Amino acid sequence: LVILGIETSCDDTAAAVVRGNGEILSQVVSSQADLLVKYGGVAPLFAEEAHSQVIDQVVQEALNKASLTECDLSAVAVTIGPGLGLCLRVGVQKAHKIAGSFNLPIIGIHHMEAHALVARLVERELQFPFVTLLISGGHNLLILAHGLGHYIQLGTTLDDAIGEAYDKTAKWLGLDMRKSGGPAIEELAREGDADSVKFSIPMRQHKDCNFSYAGLKTQVRLAIESRNINAEIPISSASFQDRVSRADIAASFQRVAVLHIEEKCGRAIEWALKLEPSIKYLVVSGGVASNQYVRDRLDQVVKKNGLQLVCPPRSLCTDNGVMVAWTGIEHFRVGRYDPPPPVNESEHFVYDLRPRWPLGEEYSEGRSEAR
Ligand code: ATP
Ligand code: FE
Secondary structure, three states: OEEEEEEOOOOEEEEEEEEOOOOEEEEEEEEOHHHHHHHOOOOHHHHHHHHHHHHHHHHHHHHHHOOOOHHHOOEEEEEEEOOOHHHHHHHHHHHHHHHHHOOOOEEEEEHHHHHHHHHHHHOOOOOOOEEEEEEOOOOEEEEEEEEOOEEEEEEOEOOOOHHHHHHHHHHHOOOOHHHOHHHHHHHHHOOOOOOOOOOOOOOOOOOOOOEOOHHHHHHHHHHHHHOOOOOOOOHHHOOHHHHHHHHHHHHHHHHHHHHHHHHHHHHHHHHHHHHOOOOOEEEEEOHHHHOHHHHHHHHHHHHHOOOEEEOOOHHHHOOOOHHHHHHHHHHHHOOOOEOOOOOOOOOOOOOOOOOOOOOOEEOOOOOHHHO
8 A cells, every 4th residue: 555645725735655664755845935935924825826836846856765666656645634725726626537547536624633643644553532631823723633534523623723923933033934834933932931930821710721822912012012022133134132032032932932831731631531441642743743842841741640642743643645645545544535536627616625624523521412
């Protein structure tokens, strides 16, 4: 079993080839860093164009690196949602073209399910059920994974995701956005005093597993304004005192942003253990899970609860094709795939795209119908 995975849901164009036994034969990611710097975020029309420009090349490179041709594939897996419709379409069209031309089954993948399940490629002992925290640019999810395709949402964000808060904080602090905001804040925070700015921890009064980052973002913006930090002056040109000030904000922001996650994660583990006492693992994935501070803090939470932390390597936490191919393998094995599409679909063919696509039903303690 050999599957090609294609991912274009946001700003990375990615493809990978993975074997049924989990062997990664190739992994290619082309990121739109230049566009992010230029537009200060993802601009859908430009992102679509950038995907279209590189998709053929990225897929070809993935096949070349794996020393395979399309004829050697068993199926094509592609992210169909959630994400930007225009961007998803580029990957889905490409997947249909290959699957149609080479008579291959096609597997539509949920981007967040892929972020979670790639942990099963990394950690072979990881069986269902488990708890997973998915933290990225657009999502902040706490999920009880009962089985393949069977998920219960314990918590989500009421406004922004933590990755968005990292990205905005980085932008306001005048950091180098070519690395995306997260890594830039992580690096600068090492220089700062995390207790110097007193940000309040969000949603403490809510005894649930939901998140909110809009308020913390506002607190950070106000702190930056009150210290007269000018984002137009890049940090590389800032004075010593200005740099210290920025580093203190980065460290204080990161501490509170992650404390919020620690608190909600602890509660989610309690809820999940009541529903499924056999749970042994917490899986943390998505772009923000590549942050070492986040990993260290969550490791403490997990240990306190007698569980084990599974966190994929960095390149598998941020968007990638491997997670899509692997999730395709999991679905293919249980017969969940579509037959090869017809060759030469017209311009007007309606693809199955799901820009908004919740992962599992919502659960809240005390709401018995959710079980
Ligand atoms: P989603 O998965 O919600 O659709 P996405 O696909 O755009 O969003 P990912 O690639 O999964 O996002 O994650 C990108 C996010 O992760 C960005 O917000 C980025 O700042 C953040 N991120 C990446 N590395 C780090 C890091 N070291 N520390 C904190 N945040 C990070
Ligand atoms: Fe993602």
